[in-house]
Amino acid sequence: MGFFKKLFKGPEIDQAKSDANAGKMRLLFDQVVENGANYRLIFGYTEDVSRFNYGFVHGSRTKIGNLIVGWNETDLTIVVVPTVPDLSGCGEPTYYRRGEILKAYRNKYPTDAFVIYPDKRGYIAINAYDWLEDESLYVYVSQEKELADFTDFFQNRFATK
Template identity: 65%
Template sequence: MGLFGKLFKGPEVDQEKSENNKKKMRALFDQVVENGAQYKLLACYTEDVRRFNYGLVHGSKSTIASLIVGWKEEDPTVVILPTVPDLSGCGDPLVYKKSEIEKAYREKMLDSLVIYPDKKGYTALKTFSWLDDENLYIYVDQEQEEKDFRDFFLNVYATK
């Protein structure tokens, strides 16, 4: 790899911290979701962008929310559990059974997976293999889980 390859490799994942966070995710999910152990898990986030225009000042403000997403292939179901990056607590789960959603698709421009449970609202999920900012995102290495969820979502949920 050489000296320059090692210098410019970038930050490395702390696998011990990642595994501890996976265990915390599992404990939170299983505590709140009935039969939670039947679900595979993935950390995701969603972003709410609000635009503003004050005459000469234009801009936007983003709010990031961390999520634990569980999915199971038999009786296809996605459960979204709002949480915080340090996994110290969670909100109420949202359950999306395939048979009960209006539509779902991949938004390529924003690289989001979008679920419309009805005609009034939607949930946009952004997946990641690993993100280093522990203040905004759950610190977890999940390359295989991300691939598995995307494949599941696109093959089972996404409408053509």
């Protein structure tokens, strides 16, 4: 029975690789966010879907943007830092303070995403999962507890009613 259990279990997380990437995320975040150590972190991503129509061919193309997402429960602030799957660098942080946003909610359909509208002109949808295996598109990090904690924070303290 043990053989079949292993056979159907699916891929397993390389915890050493995950821990190393979590450390890299922390270093990058702390470099660009003032008092970065006061934030807890998860990996998230955002999708930009562009539609195209070439005569009889209809389709879409998706661009993935990797994000380091930090949250501070005391300040009710979420900070989003763009990065790349290998964590070789990052962009400038964007701050979302609870008192300064228009609206925030968790969208369950068509994808499970945390959506923040800082104003009427734009929004960010943060997708996050406990682990994604595709290292070519996503940061390889296991974050089951962190994601549960972020979800609780977002829904109970950050989301607008």
